[in-house]
Amino acid sequence: MERTFIILKPSAVGRGLAGEVINRFERRGLFFAGLKMMQLSDAILEEHYAHLKNKPFFPMLKRAMQATPVIVGCIEGKDAVQVVRTMCGPTNCREAQPGTVRGDFGVSVEHNIIHASDSKENAVIEINRFFQPKELFDYKPVSINLIYGQDEMN
Ligand code: UDP
Ligand code: MG
Numbered sequence: 001m002e003r004t005f006i007i008l009k010p011s012a013v014g015r016g017l018a019g020e021v022i023n024r025f026e027r028r029g030l031f032f033a034g035l036k037m038m039q040l041s042d043a044i045l046e047e048h049y050a051h052l053k054n055k056p057f058f059p060m061l062k063r064a065m066q067a068t069p070v071i072v073g074c075i076e077g078k079d080a081v082q083v084v085r086t087m088c089g090p091t092n093c094r095e096a097q098p099g100t101v102r103g104d105f106g107v108s109v110e111h112n113i114i115h116a117s118d119s120k121e122n123a124v125i126e127i128n129r130f131f132q133p134k135e136l137f138d139y140k141p142v143s144i145n146l147i148y149g150q151d152e153m154n
Contacts, residue, residue, distance in 0.1 A: 001076050001077060001078055001080070001153070001154075002076070002077065002078060002079055002080040002081060002120065002123075003033055003074055003075065003076050003080060003123060003124075003127060004074070004075050004080040004081040004084050004085075004116060004117045004123045004127075005072070005073070005074055005075075005115075005116070005117045005123050005126035005127045005130065006025075006072070006073045006074075006075060006084065006114055006115060006116050006117075007065075007070050007071070007072050007073075007114065007115035007130075008021055008022070008070055008071040008072075008073070008113070008114060009064070009065060009070055009111070009112070009113055009114060009115060010064060010065065010066075010067035010068040010069075010070060010111075011064070011105075011106060011108070011111035011112065011113050012071075012105070012113045012114060013037075013068050013069060013070055013071055014067060014068040015105075017105055017113065018071050020105070021101055021105070021113065021114060022035075022071075022073070024087065024101065025073075025075055025084070025087070028077075028083070028087070029077065029147040029148075030075050030076065030077040030080060030083065030084070031075070031076055031077065031140075031141050032073055032074065032075060032076070033074040033075070033076045033136045033137055033138070034072075034073065034074035034127075034131045034135050034136040034137065035071065035072070035073045035074075036071070036072060036131075036135060037069050037070070037071050037072075038069060038070060038072060038130075039066070039069045039070075040065050040066055040070055042062065044129070044130075045061075045062050045065055045066070046062075047129065048126070048129065049061065049062075057110070060110060061110060064110050064111060072130045072131070074127050074131055074136055078148060078152055078153075080123075081116075081117055081118075081119065081120050081123050084116045084117075085116050085117075085118060086100075087100060087101060088100060088101045088102055088113075088114050088116045089101060089102035089103045090102065091109060091112060092109045092112070093105075093106030093107050093108055093109070093111075093112050093113070094107055094108075094109075101113055101114050102114065
């Protein structure tokens, strides 16, 4: 099954919302192959947000991402990249629909609660950037046969 990568940002951890957000993914039938807390360094942020390094807001973004520790997760499920991005909503929380993580928990662009990989290729890169192989676990929830039909489990 597909894996994707998330960061519960300081706007989630520092506001005590991490459990609620994690719960949404679990409730949906997605499951965690890896989950840990860490403080993000300058180096890892410059790599992770390399596409934004020259933007004027980059120093503020970096400070926002370092305001508290974050929780990083590797989420598994069929089409996990697309399913998780859809659950998060668009970058600007003010444009996000109610029912999405950003639409339910935020009103900001900078403090937008969660990062989620935007493509299968980036998911692989980001999982490897933040997790060591031994921190990822191969298992299926016992309820897997009630989460997917037989023909969906590959
Ligand atoms: N961001 C910001 N100001 C902007 C655009 C983006 O602070 O004008 C932050 C925002 O927190 C966003 C992150 O930079 O989540 C990464 O931007 P990206 O365009 O990759 O958005 P995402 O993939 O997170 O929706
Ligand atoms: Mg992005």
